[in-house]
Structures are given as C-alpha cells and as structure tokens.
C-alpha cells in the first residue's frame with residue numbers, strides 16, 4: 296500500500312547514529328531514536344554511554360514484566376524524574392512499599408467502583424460535545440478538547456465537590472511539571488552517564504509546592520467533612536487498607552497517590568481519545584460504522600457505563616488507537632542481575648527498554664502494522680497478550696486501565712454520535728514522544744453536527760449527571 300494512504304507515523308532510524316546525533320534527535324522526539332529494525336527483529340542492543348537493549352519479543356517481555364519482576368525494577372531515571380511530583384507512590388515504589396500500596400489501592404479500581412464513576416464520564420462527554428458544537432463550524436483542536444474533558448473527569452473523581460480545590464492551579468502545576476520533566480527524560484531514556492549535565496533538573500519547586508498544598512488541603516477538608524453521594528477515588532483511598540498488613544495511607548501518601556492518578560491518568564486518556572478521533576477522521580468508512588453503532592445503542596442520549604459493552608466497534612477503535620499511538624511509547628527497566636534475553640547477554644545495570652511503539656508495529660507480530668484496522672481487535676483472543684501492551688503487564692500493569700477504557704468509549708461514542716469529523720487539509724499531526732506520545736500540532740478536525748435518531752425504545756435512558 297502506498298504510504299500516503301497510511302495514517303501518520305514516525306520515520307524510524309535506518310543507520311547507526313552517534314551520541315550527539317541521537318541526543319539531538321531525542322530532544323525533538325524520543326521515538327526517533329528507535330531504529331527501524333526494532334519493527335522487524337525481536338531485540339536490538341547498543342551502547343550510548345550505557346549498555347541498552349530494546350526488547351520486542353513477547354516471551355522475553357513476559358519474563359521481564361512478570362516472571363522476573365524483581366530483577367527488572369523500573370529504571371532509576373524514570374523514578375528520579377517523577378519522584379519530586381508524586382513521591383514514593385504506587386507508580387514509583389518498589390518491593391514491599393509498592394506491594395502494600397498496590398494491595399490497598401486495588402479495590403479502588405474494582406469493576407463496581409469504576410462503573411459507579413461512569414456518570415462523571417458521561418457528564419464530561421456531554422460537556423465536550425457541547426463545546427465542540429459551540430465552536431463549529433470552524434475547525435477544532437480535538438487534542439486540546441480531550442485534555443480538558445479528561446482533566447474534568449480526573450479532577451472530579453479525585454477531589455469531587457471540594458469547593459476549596461483549585462482545579463486550574465493543579466492543572467497548571469502539572470502541565471508545568473510535565474514540560475520540565477520531559478526535558479530530563481530525553482537524557483534518561485538514552486541512559487546517559489550521570490555526569491552529563493541535565494538542564495531540566497531544576498524543576499520549579501514553587502509549582503510543585505503549590506500543587507501539593509492544594510491537594511493536602513482538599514484531603515484534610517475531606518477527612519473533616521463527610522463525602523456525600525457516590526464515593527470518589529479520594530473516599531475510596533481513604534477507606535483503603537492493605538488486607539495483609541492493615542496499613543492505611545497517611546495524608547502524604549494519599550496525596551502522592553491521588554496526584555499519581557492525575558498525572559498518570561489524564562493526559563494518557565486524552566491522547567487515546569485524540570488519536571482515536573484522528574483515526575476516525577482519517578477513515579470515514581470506519582467512522583460511519585462506529586456512528587451507526589452509537590446511534591443504535593444510544594439514540595440521542597450520551598453514552599453511559601452500561602453502554603460500554605454494547606459498543607464493540609468504538610472499543611476496537613480505541614484498542615487500535617492504543618496500538619498505533621500508545622501514550623506510553625517506551626517503558627524502561629534497569630537489569631539487576633546477569634540474564635539472557637533472546638540468546639543475548641544482559642548485565643546488571645543495563646537499561647532495558649520495551650519500545651511499545653515498535654512492539655505494536657513489529658512485522659513479526661502484526662499484519663500490515665502501519666495500517667488502521669480496528670477489526671483486528673474483534674476477537675481479543677487472536678491477539679498475543681505480550682505483543683500488545685498499551686497498559687504494560689504483570690503485577691505492575693496500569694491500575695487505571697479499565698477506568699481509562701470506560702472513559703474513552705463513553706466520550707468517543709458520544710462525540711461520534713453527534714458530530715462527523717473530517718480532517719483539515721495540511722494539518723496532520725506529527726507523532727512526537729517526550730514523556731508521552733503526543734500529536735504535535737494538535738488534532739485539528741472539522742466537526743459537522745449530526746442529528747441523532749430518537750432513543751431506541753425499551754431501553755433505560757442514561758440521564759447525564761448535572
């Protein structure tokens with residue numbers, strides 16, 4: 296197929312690059328350090344200051360993420376990067392300190408609790424759809440809209456109804472932090488030796504202090520008052536207890552974990568939605584089919600938690616967007632022991648990268664990997680589990696995966712039911728990874744209103760929460 300007929304992708308490196316060239320390229324886009332052969336081979340190794348390996352072999356990945364979990368902790372660099380913002384929270388902690396927090400937080404994301412939070416997602420979907428309608432007929436940057444929608448959701452489910460919680464202050468602080476942290480990660484992902492100067496290390500302390508204070512105040516206020524209505528993530532985490540040690544989180548631990556949910560959960564979900572909408576605009580046939588599905592199930596109302604299971608094509612579009620543009624495009628670990636992966640020697644201290652972007656486009660694992668084909672997810676059993684890792688895997692798999700998928704399907708189905716999205720010529724986004732895989736330039740789409748048919752009879756109406 297002619298490349299012009301493919302959705303946007305990153306041109307990968309075809310020749311070995313020196314340190315400076317790699318560094319320069321990574322400054323612009325971390326994905327551009329992935330060699331093209333990583334989409335054709337099970338493992339690629341090299342040395343850029345430190346020894347590194349990129350692993351795309353499902354069995355080796357299973358070994359790293361599941362069987363030998365303790366021998367492959369998250370790389371120090373990832374942890375150093377995030378610690379100033381989110382402390383020793385679930386995302387960063389290792390060993391016993393990670394285990395008790397994971398056990399205490401697991402029930403927070405149970406199917407029932409996530410379902411209970413669906414009305415907040417429906418409400419955000421309604422609001423996003425109304426904003427898009429109001430902005431038309433001119434082109435809308437859907438990437439920006441989706442950041443707003445998912446931030447509405449995550450701030451409502453973390454600190455719902457807390458009058459004193461200043462959303463804009465937290466949003467601003469997180470964005471400033473991520474922008475700074477992104478600069479550091481370029482060095483860190485490459486595994487440069489510690490003596491390389493890191494200009495971004497001077498992360499703005501003031502922004503972080505402000506963010507933590509806002510969160511602490513909201514937690515203390517909640518401890519004093521009683522939360523009413525459906526318990527949100529803060530209520531659930533306040534109740535959370537490690538069943539083994541009976542330990543509960545103190546205010547600092549609660550704050551670090553709630554901020555983790557905001558940092559880990561909001562931009563990633565916004566990107567999933569932005570890329571899904573880009574792909575729907577790219578392929579009008581798929582978009583029409585998804586709209587027909589949404590109309591059949593929803594009629595003229597917004598999607599609810601109960602609808603998610605009845606929207607398989609919308610879900611497949613989300614799955615395929617997560618394959619082609621995984622928000623966490625690379626995850627990395629530091630080897631602790633001598634080991635052998637794909638017949639190759641691994642030494643303690645080696646950086647192990649799982650370039651999810653290249654794994655999801657590996658020709659050994661996927662047919663026509665650069666082509667948008669949501670139907671490849673029609674039968675989930677047909678997908679090799681360790682070939683598809685948008686949420687990681689093993690005990691450290693994303694704790695918010697079902698939350699993110701539910702939110703994405705609710706928002707995408709609602710938007711597709713009410714608008715027809717078409718690309719704006721000459722405004723294709725460029726996939727760029729700094730900390731996450733973003734559509735540089737935005738996802739600019741024309742959104743034409745579509746009249747939805749009346750709600751199908753005999754089905755409960757999902758009244759949006761106001």
Ligand code: HEM
Pocket residue numbers: 369385386387397555556557559560561563564567621622623626627684685686687688690691692693694695696698699700
């Ligand atoms: C589409 C959206 C999302 C994507 C693509 C995503 C991706 C990931 C990935 C790849 C990991 C594993 C990282 C590694 O092993 O190095 C992870 C971990 C994590 N994610 Fe997500 N995530 C998403 C949404 C969320 C949401 C909504 C939340 C919370 C509300 C969340 C909270 C976390 C936490 C706490 C961890 C660390 C878990 C642990 O180490 O025990 N994520 N995520």
